[in-house]
Amino acid sequence: MSKIAVHLGQTLTFQGNPMVQGIDSVSHTTRGALAVQDGRVLARGTAEDLQHAYPDALCYDHGAALLLPGFVDAHVHYPQTAMIASWGKRLIDWLNTYTFPEEMRFGDPDYAADIANRYLDLALANGTTTMCSYCTSHPESVTAYFTAAEQRGMRVLGGKTCMDRNAPDGLCDSVQSAYEDSKALLTQWQGRGRASYVITPRFAPTSSPDQLSALGALWAEHPDCLMQTHLSEQPDEIAWVKTLFPDARDYLDIYETHGLLGANGLYGHAIHLEPRERDRLREVGAAVVHCPTSNTFIGSGLFDMAGLVEQGQRIGLATDTGGGSSFSMLRTMAAAYEVAQLRGVALHPSALLWLATEGSARALRIADRVGTLAPGTEADFITLDLASTPAIAQRSARARDIWEAVFPTIMMGDDRAVQGVWVMGERRV
Numbered sequence: 231m232s233k234i235a236v237h238l239g240q241t242l243t244f245q246g247n248p249m250v251q252g253i254d255s256v257s258h259t260t261r262g263a264l265a266v267q268d269g270r271v272l273a274r275g276t277a278e279d280l281q282h283a284y285p286d287a288l289c290y291d292h293g294a295a296l297l298l299p300g301f302v303d304a305h306v307h308y309p310q311t312a313m314i315a316s317w318g319k320r321l322i323d324w325l326n327t328y329t330f331p332e333e334m335r336f337g338d339p340d341y342a343a344d345i346a347n348r349y350l351d352l353a354l355a356n357g358t359t360t361m362c363s364y365c366t367s368h369p370e371s372v373t374a375y376f377t378a379a380e381q382r383g384m385r386v387l388g389g390k391t392c393m394d395r396n397a398p399d400g401l402c403d404s405v406q407s408a409y410e411d412s413k414a415l416l417t418q419w420q421g422r423g424r425a426s427y428v429i430t431p432r433f434a435p436t437s438s439p440d441q442l443s444a445l446g447a448l449w450a451e452h453p454d455c456l457m458q459t460h461l462s463e464q465p466d467e468i469a470w471v472k473t474l475f476p477d478a479r480d481y482l483d484i485y486e487t488h489g490l491l492g493a494n495g496l497y498g499h500a501i502h503l504e505p506r507e508r509d510r511l512r513e514v515g516a517a518v519v520h521c522p523t524s525n526t527f528i529g530s531g532l533f534d535m536a537g538l539v540e541q542g543q544r545i546g547l548a549t550d551t552g553g554g555s556s557f558s559m560l561r562t563m564a565a566a567y568e569v570a571q572l573r574g575v576a577l578h579p580s581a582l583l584w585l586a587t588e589g590s591a592r593a594l595r596i597a598d599r600v601g602t603l604a605p606g607t608e609a610d611f612i613t614l615d616l617a618s619t620p621a622i623a624q625r626s627a628r629a630r631d632i633w634e635a636v637f638p639t640i641m642m643g644d645d646r647a648v649q650g651v652w653v654m655g656e657r658r659v
């Protein structure tokens with residue numbers, strides 16, 4: 231048993247999704263505390279109570295900083311780290327011009343390791359302790375990712391991106407190799423330490439029907455694994471998908487007819503959905519993942535957060551780096567706020583914080599382990615400075631409550647606001 235550590239700061243406790251249960255379901259403690267032992271949360275409560283309960287603990291006082299679960303990024307492409315913020319293209323052109331040439335480099339294990347390490351350091355500096363990443367079609371890229379995460383003790387999810395058409399030869403696998411490589415990597419990494427393997431067909435246009443079926447079969451053999459893909463991101467993409475799969479009722483139907491729709495499915499973007507697709511996603515209990523900085527950067531469209539919440543969909547929040555223009559979940563929350571505003575809805579700061587932590591963890595089906603700081607869960611947490619720049623400080627100085635105090639950091643904050651990052655109770659930043 232390691233020595234107990236008690237961390238003091240402002241805390242928030244969510245009783246549920248604030249968009250559904252209302253903000254009264256969130257409680258704020260100005261002098262809150264988190265007790266940590268052996269990498270897990272032992273208790274949370276007031277500073278007074280926990281200091282009294284654990285008088286011999288090591289005590290770390292973070293003052294007025296906000297103690298939160300580490301951010302959970304539910305959809306990211308770590309191999310796109312070095313080409314983030316590439317100018318001037320929309321989805322299909324952007325993939326062909328910038329993304330595929332960069333992803334071709336990941337057959338080189340040294341390059342893959344270099345970028346995986348760089349990406350995870352950037353993510354941690356931004357307070358993101360868990361992410362679900364697409365790798366490239368090269369198994370080396372998967373090894374590099376999980377190895378780099380293991381070295382940092384991080385809970386991460388991800389998988390080999392499968393694609394056997396409409397991409398350069400150097401990136402295409404085949405029906406058989408996609409199945410066999412994915413299966414071998416899944417066997418190697420699923421449940422090893424804190425790693426989870428995610429079956430990953432990139433999206434309908436880059437997989438032949440046979441490849442989609444092979445990956446559907448693999449998922450049926452491993453139903454506890456997650457499966458991630460992209461769905462209905464841009465109108466041009468959807469029109470192209472229609473020509474490639476003329477018999478499908480809609481985009482989601484393609485995944486369903488190939489065994490790729492289920493409760494453990496993650497569908498990135500999901501912007502331009504037909505009513506039938508929304509109903510089916512809800513019926514099967516799949517998760518949709520909102521990637522707001524990507525949706526504005528690539529010009530994809532405005533995600534219907536309020537309508538999807540109203541329908542009872544499970545929703546995660548994500549950077550979608552490098553289609554997304556930031557590594558920061560703060561910046562991502564700001565973009566989610568702006569996208570919702572363009573649809574006439576103002577998301578409350580509690581909703582944004584919930585989405586970036588417990589909401590994404592729920593989408594990834596790991597909320598029993600990370601994203602809540604409930605006793606017994608893994609002690610991945612951060613401290614946020616709510617006055618990290620002069621511009622933010624002068625605004626938060628006027629705050630009348632925690633929501634006014636945190637909203638300027640959500641809207642204007644970046645890695646400078648992330649004061650400290652702990653992974654399994656160990657300080658990493």
Ligand code: GUN
Pocket residue numbers: 307321325329432433460463524550553554
């Ligand atoms: N659709 C298929 N691949 C990708 C990708 O890498 N990024 C985004 N934003 N959309 C995609």
Ligand code: ZN
Pocket residue numbers: 305306307460498550553
């Ligand atoms: Zn993506």
